[in-house]
Amino acid sequence: MAPIPEELDPGLAAALSANGMDRLYEHQAEAFEASAEGNVILTTPTASGKSLAFNLPVLNAIAADDKVRALYLYPTKALAQDQARALAKLGAPGLRPAIYDGDTPRDERPQIRRRSNLVLTNPDMLHVGIMPHHRGWGDFFANLDWVVVDEAHTYRGVFGSHVANVLRRLRRLARAYGKDPRFVMASATIANPAELAERLTGVPARLVDRDGAPRAGREIRIWNPPLVNPATGARRSALAEAADLLADLVANEVRTICFLKSRKGIELIRKFAADRLIARGRPELAERIAPYRAGYTPAQRREIEAKLVSGELLGVASTDALELGIDIGGLDAAICVTFPGTVAGLKQMWGRAGRKERGLAVYVAGPDGLDQYFCRHPDEFLERPVEAAILDHLSPEIRDQHLIAAAFELPLTTEDEEFFGGGLEDAGQALVSRGELRRAGKGLVPRRAAFAASDVSLRSSSAGDVAVIDRGSGEVIGTVETGRAFTTIHPGAIYMHLGTSWEVEQLDPAEGQAIVHRFEDDWYTRPRVETDIFIERVLDSKECCGVKLSFGEIAVTDQVMAYQRILNADGEPFDLVDLDLPEQEFTTRGLWYEIPDEFIGGMALNEMLGALHATEHGQIAVLPLIAMCDRWDLGGLSTNVHAQTGRPTIFIYDGHPGGIGLTRRAFDLFPRLVGDALGLIRECPCDSGCPSCVQSPKCGNLNEPLFKAGAIDLLEAMAGAK
Numbered sequence: 001m002a003p004i005p006e007e008l009d010p011g012l013a014a015a016l017s018a019n020g021m022d023r024l025y026e027h028q029a030e031a032f033e034a035s036a037e038g039n040v041i042l043t044t045p046t047a048s049g050k051s052l053a054f055n056l057p058v059l060n061a062i063a064a065d066d067k068v069r070a071l072y073l074y075p076t077k078a079l080a081q082d083q084a085r086a087l088a089k090l091g092a093p094g095l096r097p098a099i100y101d102g103d104t105p106r107d108e109r110p111q112i113r114r115r116s117n118l119v120l121t122n123p124d125m126l127h128v129g130i131m132p133h134h135r136g137w138g139d140f141f142a143n144l145d146w147v148v149v150d151e152a153h154t155y156r157g158v159f160g161s162h163v164a165n166v167l168r169r170l171r172r173l174a175r176a177y178g179k180d181p182r183f184v185m186a187s188a189t190i191a192n193p194a195e196l197a198e199r200l201t202g203v204p205a206r207l208v209d210r211d212g213a214p215r216a217g218r219e220i221r222i223w224n225p226p227l228v229n230p231a232t233g234a235r236r237s238a239l240a241e242a243a244d245l246l247a248d249l250v251a252n253e254v255r256t257i258c259f260l261k262s263r264k265g266i267e268l269i270r271k272f273a274a275d276r277l278i279a280r281g282r283p284e285l286a287e288r289i290a291p292y293r294a295g296y297t298p299a300q301r302r303e304i305e306a307k308l309v310s311g312e313l314l315g316v317a318s319t320d321a322l323e324l325g326i327d328i329g330g331l332d333a334a335i336c337v338t339f340p341g342t343v344a345g346l347k348q349m350w351g352r353a354g355r356k357e358r359g360l361a362v363y364v365a366g367p368d369g370l371d372q373y374f375c376r377h378p379d380e381f382l383e384r385p386v387e388a389a390i391l392d393h394l395s396p397e398i399r400d401q402h403l404i405a406a407a408f409e410l411p412l413t414t415e416d417e418e419f420f421g422g423g424l425e426d427a428g429q430a431l432v433s434r435g436e437l438r439r440a441g442k443g444l445v446p447r448r449a450a451f452a453a454s455d456v457s458l459r460s461s462s463a464g465d466v467a468v469i470d471r472g473s474g475e476v477i478g479t480v481e482t483g484r485a486f487t488t489i490h491p492g493a494i495y496m497h498l499g500t501s502w503e504v505e506q507l508d509p510a511e512g513q514a515i516v517h518r519f520e521d522d523w524y525t526r527p528r529v530e531t532d533i534f535i536e537r538v539l540d541s542k543e544c545c546g547v548k549l550s551f552g553e554i555a556v557t558d559q560v561m562a563y564q565r566i567l568n569a570d571g572e573p574f575d576l577v578d579l580d581l582p583e584q585e586f587t588t589r590g591l592w593y594e595i596p597d598e599f600i601g602g603m604a605l606n607e608m609l610g611a612l613h614a615t616e617h618g619q620i621a622v623l624p625l626i627a628m629c630d631r632w633d634l635g636g637l638s639t640n641v642h643a644q645t646g647r648p649t650i651f652i653y654d655g656h657p658g659g660i661g662l663t664r665r666a667f668d669l670f671p672r673l674v675g676d677a678l679g680l681i682r683e684c685p686c687d688s689g690c691p692s693c694v695q696s697p698k699c700g701n702l703n704e705p706l707f708k709a710g711a712i713d714l715l716e717a718m719a720g721a722k
Contacts, residue, residue: 001023001024001025001026001212002023002024002025002026002028002029002030002212003023003024003029004016004022004023004024005024005029005032005033005056007036007060008032008056008060009060009063009064009093011063011092011093011094012056012059012060012063012092012093015090015091015092015093016090018091019089019090019091021052024052024056025048025049025211025212025213026210026212027042027044027048027049027053027208027209027210027211027212027213028049028052028053028056028212030208030210031053031054031056031057031184031208032053032056032057032060034206034208035057035182035184036057037206038182038204038205038206039182039183039184039185039197039201039203039204039205039206040054040183040184040185040205040206040208041152041185041186041187041193041194041196041197041205041206041207041208042054042184042185042186042187042208042209043186043187043188043189043190043193043207043208043209044189044208044209044210044211044213045188045189045211045213045215045347045351046188046347046348046351046352047213047215047351048211048212048213049213050150050186051083051086051150051186053186053208054148054150054184054185054186055087055090055092057146057184058070058118058146058148058184059090059092059095061145061146062092062094062095062117062118063092063093063094063095066094066096066117067117067143068117068143068145068146069117069118069119069139069140069141069143069144069145069146070117070118070119070144070145070146070147070148071119071121071126071144071146071147071148071170071181072118072119072120072121072148072150073121073122073123073126073147073148073149073150074120074121074122074150074151075122075123075150075151075154075155076122077099077101077102077103077122078301078305079150079151080099080101080120080121080122081099081302082305083120083150084097084098084099084120087118094117095117095118096115096116096117096118097116097117097118097119097120098112098115098116098118098119098120099119099120099121100112100116100119100120100121100125100129100130101120101121101122101125101129102124102125102129110136113136113137113139113140114139119140123155123162123163123166123458124458126166126170127162127166127169127405127453127456127458128453128454128456131166131169131170131173131405131409131453132405132408132409132451132452132453134173134177134409138177141173141174141176141177141179142177142178142179143179144174144177144179144181145179145181145182146181146182146184147167147170147181147182147183147184148183148184148185148186149167149183149184149185149186149200149201150185150186151186151187151188152185152186152187152193152196152197152200152389153187153188153190153196153344153389153628155196155200155389155391156196156389156390156391156628156629157390157391157628157629157633157656157660157662158398158459158656158660159458159459160199160200160389160390160391160660161391161392161393161395161398161660162398162402162456162458162459163200163391163458164199164200164201164202164391164393165393165398165399165401165402165420166402166458167200167201167202168201168202168393168402168419168420169402169405169406169409169419171201171202171203171419172406172409172410172416172419173409173410176410183197183201183203183205185197185200185201185205187389188344188347188348189209189344189347189386190344190386190387190388190389190628191385191386191387191388191389192388192389193207193209194207195388196388196389196391199391199392199393200391202393202419216354216357216358216359217354217358217359218350218353218354218358218359218360218361219358219359219360219361220350220361220362220363220382221360221361221362221363222362222363222365222374222375222378222381223241223245223362223363223364223365224365224372224375225237225238225240225241225364225365234367235367238337238338238364238365238366238367239260239265239268239269239272239337240272241364242258242260242269242335242337242364243268243269243272243273243276244272244273244276245258245335245362245364246258246269246273246289246315246317246335247272247273247274247276247277247280249315249332249333249360250273250277250285250288250289250314250315251277251280251282251285253314254314254332254333254360255311255314255315255330255331255332255333256314256315256316256331256332256333256334256335256353257315257316257318257331257333257334257335257349257352257353258315258316258317258318258334258335258337259318259319259320259334259335259336259337259340259349260317260318260319260336260337260338261319261320261338261340261341262319264496265337266291266292266293266317266318266319267291267293267317269291269317269337270289270290270291270317273286273289273315273317274286274287274289277289285314288312288313288314288315289313289314289315289316289317290304290307290313290315290316290317291316291317291318292304292316292317292318292319293318293319304316308331320340320345320349330357331352331353331354331359332353332354332357332359332360333353333359333360333361333362334349334350334351334352334353334359334360334361334362335362335363335364336349336350336361336362336363336364337364337366338364338365338366338368338371339363339365339366339368339370339371339374341624341628341629341630342386342387342624342628343381343384343385343386343387343625344386344387344628345628346363347386367691367692368691368692369618369621369622369680369684369691369692369693369694370621370622370624370625370680371692372684372692372693373622373679373680373683373684373692376683377679384625387624387625387626387627387628388626388627388628388665389628390627390628390629390660390661390662390664390665391660391661392658392659392660392661393420393421394421395656395658395659395660395661396427396658397656397657397658398658398660399420399421399427400427400430400431400436401455401456402420402456403420403424403427403428403431403437404431404436404437404446404452404455404456405452405453405456406420407437407443407444407445407446407452408445408446408451408452408453410443411440411441411442411443411444411445412424412428412437412443412444412445413442413443413444428444431444432444435447465479465480465481465482465512466479466480466481466482466485466489466507466509466512466513466514467479467512467513467514468480468489468495468502468513468514468516469513469514469515469516470502470516470517470518471505471515471516471517472517472518477502477516478495480514482509482512483584483586483656483657485507485509485514486507486509486527486558486560486581486584487527487529487558487560487700489504489507489514489516490504490507490527490560490563490579490581491504491505491506491507491579492504492525492563492577492579493525493527493563494519494523494524494525495514495516496524500518501518501519501520501524502516502517502518502519503516503517503518503519504516505517522567523565523566523567523574524565524566525563525564525565525566526563526564526566526573526697526702527560527562527563527564527700528560528561528562528563528564528576528700528701528702529558529559529560529561529700529701530558530559530561530700531556531557531558531635531637531700532556532557532637533554533555533556533557533592533637533642533651533653534554534555534557534644535550535552535553535554535592535644535645536552536553536554536555536587537552537553538550538551538552539551539552539553539589540552540667544593544670544671545593545670545671545674545718545719545721546596546599546717546718546720546721547593547594547595547596547599547718547721548593548594549591549592549593549667549670550591550592550593551589551590551591551663551664551667552589552590553587553588553589553659554587554588554589554590554592554651554653555585555586555587556585556586556587556588556635556653557583557584557585558583558584558585558700559581559582559583559584560579560581561578561579562576562577562578562579563576563577563579564576564577564702565577573702586657587657587658588635588653588654588655588656588657588658588659589653589654589658589659589661589663589664590635590651590652590653590654590659590663591651591652591653591663591664591666591667591670592642592645592649592650592651592652593649593650593670594645594647594648594649595612595647595648595649595650595714596647598717599713599714599717599718600612600648600710600714603707603710605640606705606707607707607710608640608648608707608710609638609640609705609707610705610706610707610710610711611707611709611710611711611713611714612638612639612640612648612650612714613638613694613701613705613706613707614681614689614694614706614707614708614710614711615638615650615677615711615714615715616636616637616638616650616651616652617636617694617695617696617699617703617706618677618678618680618681618693618694618711618715619636619650619652619666619673619674619677620634620636620652620696621677621680621693621696622673622676622677622680623652623662623663623666623673625676626665626666626669626672626673626676627661627662627665627666629662631696631698632655632698633654633655633656633660633662634652634653634654634655634662634663635652635653635654635655636650636651636652636653637650637651637653638650638651652666671719674715674718674719675719677715678712678715678716678719680693681693681694681708681711681712681715682712682715682716684708686708687708688706688708688709689706689707689708693708694706694708694711
């Protein structure tokens with residue numbers, strides 16, 4: 001513990017005392033002290049009081065001068081609502097907080113702009129609803145001293161690369177109004193918090209990571225569903241196992257949260273658990289379990305949150321919508337169903353249980369390679385360092401979109417390199433040549449009068465989306481990035497959205513739409529894609545693990561040639577349908593390595609191709625353990641002879657145009673990538689390869705050919721090389 005700082009405003013200190021806070025945790029006091037000197041990134045575990053840590057310096061500044069303005073950014077509306085409630089309860093002097101997001105009534109917005117000194121919003125609203133209208137926010141920007149970025153670890157990959165540009169635009173606008181706001185950021189535990197803070201904002205930040213908060217003990221169980229077919233390695237459904245666990249815990253009145261990525265999956269877990277309780281003659285307990293996910297109305301979500309806090313609900317099955325820091329009171333148990341993609345995310349979910357008393361944390365494994373790998377190595381899993389959050393604000397496809405949006409806000413000049421990085425003049429000239437910008441005086445402005453920011457989705461790396469339209473109602477049920485349309489919503493594809501299956505009738509990329517109808521059959525589709533890679537520029541190269549390893553810019557050409565129909569029941573393909581679709585090309589960044597003859601000597605051609613292919617799959621499967629990403633964010637290609645290297649070569653690349661830095665980290669930590677892939681494949685008990693080791697759910701070549709034993713030999717040779 002640490003004493004309340006002497007510099008704290010007496011009225012604010014009295015408000016803290018009235019809320020039972022007469023002392024601070026050490027990290028809260030350190031963050032307060034650090035924020036007096038500059039930017040801060042605070043990274044401590046769930047329920048360690050991070051909100052108070054970033055609130056104190058802001059509320060202290062407002063208590064001293066109510067003209068001070070602060071902007072709070074949250075990745076979701078729910079988190080902003082939660083923080084607004086907490087601020088209202090605190091009762092800090094001089095504070096006039098308000099939420100400004102897409103749900104804010106239009107007639108309330110002018111008063112918020114004029115009167116509120118602390119505005120809570122999200123990056124999307126800042127990007128499209130505040131900065132393009134900065135002249136209406138003139139007084140706010142002219143007094144903007146503080147920017148708080150909560151849950152900073154969520155800003156990674158494509159989304160993080162966009163938000164990093166949004167924050168640079170914010171700094172640029174504030175500077176135009178004479179301000180350089182101070183940033184206070186809070187994050188879950190990640191491998192690179194200080195680096196992430198600087199990449200996000202463009203300015204360095206002091207790291208505060210010593211946790212002074214008390215913590216109850218936690219019992220951890222790793223739960224592998226039983227084998228139902230030892231010959232194929234098939235196990236009982238993870239959903240069924242989780243539903244049994246949830247029903248057992250609720251039957252014993254243990255307050256439990258059960259996490260799963262899939263929206264449809266959490267609805268099923270809730271249904272199965274309720275059915276089990278009814279079958280046991282406990283229907284009153286079945287009513288005390290609820291699902292929670294995106295897609296519910298704000299009122300529905302608030303009602304579920306309130307019932308959780310009050311204890312009216314004993315169980316909730318949730319997507320990661322409740323992973324972040326919404327206050328839902330003390331829970332006794334947290335179940336995570338299948339690996340959520342990152343160790344950091346898993347620890348966030350587990351952190352929901354046992355905040356005040358000893359808690360239970362359960363990980364229910366699925367059939368995927370990482371799940372089974374962790375079941376074989378529970379100690380290594382629990383002690384594994386958390387991943388790094390990776391983003392790249394200089395990704396050309398992403399930065400160019402924000403340069404156009406920035407030029408709409410203020411004319412773009414070479415002086416803006418301070419915010420947007422080097423090469424700005426060349427990038428601006430390229431946008432002039434493409435007809436996006438034009439010269440006006442000493443700067444560049446958009447050629448079109450249209451609202452620039454509205455064309456930029458913060459969740460997509462490509463500039464356009466394809467609308468998915470229900471033929472029956474004419475309603476847009478979803479959108480797909482243009483760059484992924486041919487693989488996701490090609491004619492005949494089965495498209496899943498909010499737990500409902502749709503069959504694609506036609507795709508028209510030029511019109512930006514796909515027509516679909518509801519689909520009730522028991523199969524899904526997987527595209528067969530032919531990929532070619534051209535190395536455009538080598539950015540780095542080294543000898544590593546006995547191979548020549550390179551990193552650079554590559555052009556990827558994909559063509560969807562056909563699609564498989566696959567039975568839901570057993571995952572067996574039963575049909576292959578040809579397609580006639582055009583090639584697609586995009587430029588990205590990736591790593592590749594050339595394999596010497598001695599590592600693959602003695603293999604027949606098909607064995608060598610299978611070994612290379614299986615090695616590529618294994619490394620893509622474990623790369624998320626190095627960078628916070630999903631295997632769907634990555635692409636790969638293995639070939640016995642590449643036209644430019646002249647040798648057997650394996651490529652692994654960022655699956656988003658321009659690249660976002662994922663494979664750069666894999667290049668830097670390549671020995672770890674080799675070792676993790678070797679462990680995954682070598683220790684899998686299957687004979688010739690399965691979904692738990694070398695088969696990939698996204699393989700464009702339909703998992704052919706694969707040679708597990710050859711991949712083990714190749715990876716062992718690399719791991720043993722000097």
